[in-house]
Amino acid sequence: MRPYRFPIFFAILISISLVSVGCKPNSGSNSALSYEDAKTRLDRFVNKIDWGSQPVARKAQVALNQHLTLEDTLPDIDQYAFAVVGADTPDHVRAEIFVSTEKSGSGTDGWMVEVASAFNRAGIKLGDGRVAQVSIRKIASGTGYQYIASHKYLPEGFSPSNHLWIEMVKAHGIAVSPISEQLVGNTAGVVMKAKIRQKLEASDGEVTIPKLVEAVVQERIAMGYTNPFASSTGLNFLVTVLSTFAQGDETRLLSDEVTSAFQAFQRGVPFVSLTTLQMRESVEHEGSLDAFIMEYQTFVNTTALKTGYTFIPFGIEHDNPLYGLGDLSADKREVLIKLAEFAGQTTYQDRATEFGFNQDLNYQPALPPPAGASIIQAQKLWKAEKDAGKPVVAVFLCDTSGSMDGSPLKHLKRALIDGSQFINPDNAIGLVTFDSHIAQVLPIRQFSLLHRSSFIAAVQDFGAEGKTAMYDGILVSLQLLIKAQQEHPESKLMLFVLTDGETNVGLAYADVAATIAGLKVPIYTIGYNADIAALKRLSSLNEAASLKADENDVVYRISALLNAEM
Numbered sequence: 001m002r003p004y005r006f007p008i009f010f011a012i013l014i015s016i017s018l019v020s021v022g023c024k025p026n027s028g029s030n031s032a033l034s035y036e037d038a039k040t041r042l043d044r045f046v047n048k049i050d051w052g053s054q055p056v057a058r059k060a061q062v063a064l065n066q067h068l069t070l071e072d073t074l075p076d077i078d079q080y081a082f083a084v085v086g087a088d089t090p091d092h093v094r095a096e097i098f099v100s101t102e103k104s105g106s107g108t109d110g111w112m113v114e115v116a117s118a119f120n121r122a123g124i125k126l127g128d129g130r131v132a133q134v135s136i137r138k139i140a141s142g143t144g145y146q147y148i149a150s151h152k153y154l155p156e157g158f159s160p161s162n163h164l165w166i167e168m169v170k171a172h173g174i175a176v177s178p179i180s181e182q183l184v185g186n187t188a189g190v191v192m193k194a195k196i197r198q199k200l201e202a203s204d205g206e207v208t209i210p211k212l213v214e215a216v217v218q219e220r221i222a223m224g225y226t227n228p229f230a231s232s233t234g235l236n237f238l239v240t241v242l243s244t245f246a247q248g249d250e251t252r253l254l255s256d257e258v259t260s261a262f263q264a265f266q267r268g269v270p271f272v273s274l275t276t277l278q279m280r281e282s283v284e285h286e287g288s289l290d291a292f293i294m295e296y297q298t299f300v301n302t303t304a305l306k307t308g309y310t311f312i313p314f315g316i317e318h319d320n321p322l323y324g325l326g327d328l329s330a331d332k333r334e335v336l337i338k339l340a341e342f343a344g345q346t347t348y349q350d351r352a353t354e355f356g357f358n359q360d361l362n363y364q365p366a367l368p369p370p371a372g373a374s375i376i377q378a379q380k381l382w383k384a385e386k387d388a389g390k391p392v393v394a395v396f397l398c399d400t401s402g403s404m405d406g407s408p409l410k411h412l413k414r415a416l417i418d419g420s421q422f423i424n425p426d427n428a429i430g431l432v433t434f435d436s437h438i439a440q441v442l443p444i445r446q447f448s449l450l451h452r453s454s455f456i457a458a459v460q461d462f463g464a465e466g467k468t469a470m471y472d473g474i475l476v477s478l479q480l481l482i483k484a485q486q487e488h489p490e491s492k493l494m495l496f497v498l499t500d501g502e503t504n505v506g507l508a509y510a511d512v513a514a515t516i517a518g519l520k521v522p523i524y525t526i527g528y529n530a531d532i533a534a535l536k537r538l539s540s541l542n543e544a545a546s547l548k549a550d551e552n553d554v555v556y557r558i559s560a561l562l563n564a565e566m
Helices: 036-049 111-122 141-149 164-171 196-204 208-215 232-244 256-266 276-284 294-301 331-345 344-353 374-386 407-422 451-460 470-487 510-520 534-541 556-566
Strands: 011-013 051-053 082-086 091-097 130-136 158-159 176-182 186-193 223-225 272-273 291-295 309-318 322-325 392-399 426-436 437-444 492-499 523-528 545-549
Touching: 011 256, 036 223, 036 470, 036 510, 051 164, 051 196, 082 091, 082 111, 091 141, 091 331, 111 130, 111 331, 130 331, 141 164, 141 232, 164 232, 164 322, 164 344, 164 374, 164 523, 176 208, 176 331, 186 196, 186 208, 186 232, 186 294, 196 208, 196 309, 208 232, 208 256, 208 309, 232 256, 232 291, 232 309, 232 374, 291 294, 291 309, 294 309, 322 331, 392 407, 392 470, 407 451, 407 523, 426 451, 426 470, 437 470, 470 492, 470 510, 510 534, 523 534, 523 556, 534 545, 534 556, 545 556
Parallel strands: 011 392, 011 492, 011 523, 051 437, 091 130, 091 158, 223 272, 223 291, 392 426, 392 492, 492 523, 523 545
Antiparallel strands: 082 130, 158 322, 176 322, 186 291, 186 309, 426 437
C-alpha cells in the first residue's frame, strides 16, 4: 500500500478584509520568522480563537459508478470571453479561434488582439467576394485543448503556445490542418536567480538543463513550475525533464527507471502554479524560489525580473502555431490563411518584437515534440508521481458565513463533492468551516471510501450564518496540519481556502502574515464572486496559486486545482 497522502485544506477565499478587528496577540509585525518562532506564535493565536470539533455524524452515499473527468466539469464556453468579435452577416465569413492568453490579453499580452482587430477593420475579401472576419476567444492552451479533445466545443482555429497541444489533439482523432507553423516566436526557459546560477557555475560549470535537473534532484535549489495540464510552459518542462532522464529516447519516456528519477526530481519542487501568469504574479510578490519556468516574452515584461535573474532556454520552441480544426469548410480555412498572412506582415511582426516575442536567443531545441499519446501519458505520470512519494496532508477551509447563503453555498457544495473525485485516495483530507466560529467537521484521515462518504455528508450538511472570521480559520487549519505532520514527518502540507465574503471579525492579514510565512505551508485560495487581490497576496506568502471563480465555473476551477495538486 502506498503511504498516506494528506490532501490540502481547501479554502474558497473570495474576498478578504485587511482591517484588524479587536486586540490580537503579537500583532503587527511582518518581519521574517523562523519556523519554530512562527509555530510558537501560531499556538498563542489559536489558544485565543473560538473553535471546536463538530465531527459529522453520518455517512453519505457515494456513486461508485460515477467517474468524472476534468473535461466533464468544463463550464459553458461563454465563460471564456471573446477578446475580439468579428462581424457575422451574409456578407461576411467569420472564423472563431482559441488563442492562448499570452497573446489574447491586454498590453504586452495582447498581440493577437491588436492583429485580429486590425484584420477585421481591413475588410479583406475572400475569393467569393465576402469579407473575412475572425473572433478571438481568450483561453489558456490547456483549457482550450480540453474543450477540443472532449468535443465539448470545436472552434475553427486553435493557436496554443506550442505544438504539444496540437499533437495531443491529433491523438484524440480530431482532424487538424496546418495554417501557420509559427505566428510569432517565443521560447520557454528556466528563470534563475543570478546569484544561484553563479554558485552552480562555480561548482558545475555551464548550467545546462541536465545539470539543473540534477541540482533539483540533489535538493541544492528550490524549483517551481506550472501545471502541465493547463500551462504550455509546464507541459514543455515536464516533457523536457522526462526526456532528460530518458536520454532523448522517447520509447523510455515512461519507463520505470524514468519514473523513479522523476519522483526524485519532484522532491526539490515545492511549488506548482496553475498558469504562467500566476507564476509571474507569485514572483512579483517577492517569491522565494531559486528557479522557476516562464516564457521569454513574459520574462522580459516582468518588472520584478529586470535585475538579479537569468534565463535558460529549454524544450521545444513556443512557435504559437495556428491550425484549423475538424471538418473545416473551404471559406473558413481561407479566413484563417488570410489572417496568418496578415499577421506575418512586417508591421505586426515588429509589434510582436516590441511585446517580447521573436527574440533571437541563439537556442536550438535538441528534440522534436513527442507523439501526442506519449504526452498524454506523461501528464498521467505527473499526476501520479508529482508528490515524490511524500504523504500529502490537506485541509479544506470553507466559508459558511451568512453571505454564502443561497446560490453561493449551493454551488460550493457541488464543487466540493464533484471535485472530491479528483483526490487520490492515498491522500488524507480534513474539513474545517468558518463563520463567526471555527469548526473542524472532518478530521484529517486517509481519503478512503468511508472517509470520502463522511466528507460528502459534511459538505451536504453545510449551513450559512454568522460573520466571517477567515484568518481565525486559517490559523486553526494550519495548526491541525502541523499536528498531523508530527505523525508523518515527511508529509507535504497544503491548505485550500474558499470564501465569498470580507473578514469582518477576528484576526486580520496584518496580524497573521508573518506567522503564515514562517510556517511555509502553501495556501491555495479560490475567490468566489469576489475581488481576489488580497487572496493573491495571501497565496503568494508561501508560493501557492490563487484563483477567481463564480457560480458558472467554480466546479471546474476546484476540480482543476484538485486534479493538479491532489
